[in-house]
Amino acid sequence: MTPHFLLRLCSLGALWRLVWLSCLLSMGSGVAAQVRIQPDPALLREGDRSLSADVAVSDWSREDLRAWWAALRAVDGSASSLPAHLHPPDEAQAWQRVSLPDVQTRAASADFGGRQRVQMRWYRFRYAPPQGQWPTSVALYMPRVVGFATAVLVRTDEGWRPVFDNQSGVREQWVRPLWAVIPGALTSLHADRALELVVAVPTHTQGSYTVSSAWLGAREDLEVLQQRRWALQITVPQATGMTLVVLALFALSLWWRRRHEPAYLLFALASLGWLLRNLHYHMDLPRSPLVLHWFWWMTHASMAWVMLLTYLFALRFAKVQHPRFERLMALFVLLTSIFTLPWSQAYDTVVAQHIANASVGLIGTAFVSREAWxxxxxxxxxxxxSLILGLLLGVHDLALLAGWAWPEHVYLMPYATLVIIASFLYAVRRRYLAALQQVESANEHLAERLGAQERELQAQHDRLRESERQQALLLERQRLMQDMHDGLGSSLLSAMVAVEQGTMEQDRVVEVLRECVDDLRLVIDSLEPVGHDIVSLLATMRYRLGKRLQVGGLTLEWDVQDLPPLPWLEPPDALHVLRLLQEGLNNVLKHARAHRVRIATRDLGERIEIRVEDDGEGFDMATAQKGRGLRSQVKRAQRLGGTLHIDSKPGQGTRLSLRLPVQREGRSSTETPEPGSTA
Structure with a gap:
């Protein structure tokens, strides 16, 4: 915290807001919409505010006070039942002029033993309507009356008649405005003269009291002031208390999920402490004097604990923790709470508690201010x-409670609650946004690193694909060279040697060369991209071998149906398939003496079947010897993951059946099949 910040925010902002808020809140208790003081100060007109009154004092015993209260409860608006010695004095010399508000400050000591005497203070007002036109009902409004149960009496021809008795609400009288409506039946009796009424305020003989200025006038004119005062002093604190409950529950739910952050727990406890401090706004006070004293001790002592929790919450935002200061403050608050217990008779514990609260506030605020700076x-x-503003408002309420100043102001600490809680929420919000910003920054950093790694992986993948492509080309080149060397090269070399030696006839040379050309075409066809489509591969073979079959005197029957694609069908596998079918057709041309050959396909679900059938002579499977070529064909089919089956009978032709899987997992064309595969 910089000096410029303190000067601007505290000296100007906080102080100006305090002055503005105090003026606004006191508007309902110190300023009327229109104030007119008559030349005769004892006579009030319509809507006038009385800044003075006639006052008389009667010394009573406690028995007299109890008789007074009993009589008020029994008379029910009748003047005849009030004992004569409990009436306001009739002697003129008993009355004297007093300025309002009339305040007696709280003494340093207090007697709660009940042995001291009491006095009845009578405040007399006279009221006359303008131009003699009496309103429907006349009301008396006083912002604050502090004492015992207040009563309002109106003089009639029969004597003083009570129109208001606050015995039921005396415990809340210190914070609630006095509002007494005078029945129209009484005002009609004063059509030709002024209305005279008395406000009776019982107090201790040497006790404190406060009697504010008074408004007398038409009820509908003064009701606005009373409602405004009630809203500022009662309704707003009650709404604040309910808000604190919601905030406390919300903070507790956050702390329950994030117990490593005590700030949420401190926020919740401070909110509940504020609610306890303002509990008198939400419930009727206890009727027992002893219980009432303990109630006030609890609410006033809770203020020190609220401030302690507030400072602990504020220090959670400090970079360096101060456990020693926190323990000393907690010990001090505990001692002041014990020291101000209501069993003491030597001093006013309420004022002592406020002084202790002020001490806690000054020490804690000074320490937190230093750390913030x-x-x-x-x-x-x-x-x-917000703490400085709350401290100033607390001093205001202490002066108001003790009767030192501002007797007609409202208590402002409930409004300090809103300011401090707002600062709490701002701090939590700022921490939350900072955490979100850190998460977003971390996510951006991770995204950048992930992008860099992704680009690196993509580059590695590209290099790997290129390496695989080069390796595939090398393997394919080696395979082609091996096939040509073992197949085409071997056949050509054998034919060349035979021709040179003159041991091979021309027709045989032509046949060998034709087989070499067919084999070369098969190799070329296996390299054509067929998209794993076995039907396209068979169509290519038909195109290549069709003329040769026709020259050999064979009629080709084409019964090829649609088959599912074979994902594993690559050029090496395609060459194996073509060689199997070529070998089968060559056997038909050379040995079967057939006139017709049929190529058919079938979809068997998980497998497909390719058949080559002829109508040749056939042979006996039992006596036929399985030569080297047949074993080579079986192994070739096994490399494809399929099976090769040959079925033949003498005179009934031969059928070669090749079954291949649609899906072939974990096996390549170069792998040797497991033992047990049958043809």
């Missing part, structure tokens, strides 16, 4: 500003 934390700076 040193660290420059914006959250702590705002909390300190």
């Amino acid at each position: 040193r660290e420059g934390s914006r959250e702590m700076q705002l909390i300190v500003a």
Whole structure:
């Protein structure tokens, strides 16, 4: 926190807001819409505010006070039942002029033993309507009356008649405005003269009291002031208390999920402490004097604990923790709470509790302000500003409670609650946004690293694909060279040697060369991209071998149906398939003496079947010897993951059946099949 920040926010902002808020809140208790003081100060006109009154004092015993209250409960608006010695004095010399508000400050000591005497203070007002036109009902409004149960009496021809008795609400009288409506039946009796009424305020003989200025006039004119005062002093604190409950539950839910962050727990406890401090706004006070004293001790002592929790919450935003200060503050608050217990008779424990609260506030605010100044934390700076404002409002309420100043103001600490809680919420919000920003920054950093790694992996993948492509080309080149060397090269070399030696006839040379050309075409056809389509591969073979079959005197029957694609069908596998079918057709041409050959396909679900059938002579499978060529064909089919089956009978032709799987997992064309595959 910088000096410029303190000067601007605390000296100007906080102080100006305090003055503005105090003026606004006191508007309902100190300023009427229109104030007119008559030349005769004892006579009030319509809507006038009385700044003075006639006052008389009667010394009573406690028995007289109890008789007075009993009579008020029994008379029910009748003047005849009030004992004569409990009436306001009739002697003129008993009355004297007093300025309002009339305040007696709280003494340093208090007697709660009930042995001291009491006095009845009578405040007399006279009222006359303008131009003699009496309103439907006349009301008396006083912002604050502090004492025992207040009563309002109106003079009639029969004597003083009570029109208001606050015995039922005396415990809340210190914070609620006095509002007494005078029945029209009484005002009609004063059509030709002024209305005279008395406000009776019982007090201790040497006790404190406060009697504010009074408004007398038409009820509909003064009701606005009374409602405004009630809203500022009662409704707003009640709404604040309900808000604190919601915030406390919300903070507790956050802390339950994030127990490593005690700030949420401190926020919840401070909110509940504020609610306990303002509990008198939400419930009727206890009727027992002893219980009432303990109730006030609990609510006033809770203020020190609220401030302690507030400072602990603020220090959670500091970079350096201060456990020693926190323990000393907690010990001090505990001792002041014990010291101000209501069993003491030597001093006023309420004032002592407020002094202790002020001490806690000054010490804690000074320490937190120093830390905020040193660290420059914006959250702590705002909390300190709200604490300073709350401290000023607390001093205001202490002066109001003790009767030192501002007797007609409203209590402002409930409004300090809103300011401090707002600063808490700002601090939590700022921490939450900072955490979100850190997460977003970390996510951006991770995204950048992930992008870099992805680009690196893509480059590695491209290099790997290129390496695989080069390796595939090398393997394919080696395979082609091996096939040509073992097949085409071997056949050509054998034919060349035979021709040179003159041991091979021309027709045989032509046949060998034709077989070499067919084999070369098969190799070329296996390299054509067929997209794993076995039907396209068979169509290519038909185109290549069709003329040769026709020259050999064979009629080709084409019964090829649609087959599912074979994902594993690559050029090496395609060459194996073509060689199997070529070998089968060559056997038909050379040995079967057939006139017709049929090529058919079938979809068997998980497998497909390719058949080559002829109508030749056939042979006996039992006596036929399985030569080297047949074993080579079986192994070739096994490399494809399929099976090769040959079925023949003498005179019934031969059928070669090749079954291949649609899906072939974990096996390549170069792998040797497991033992047990049958043809």
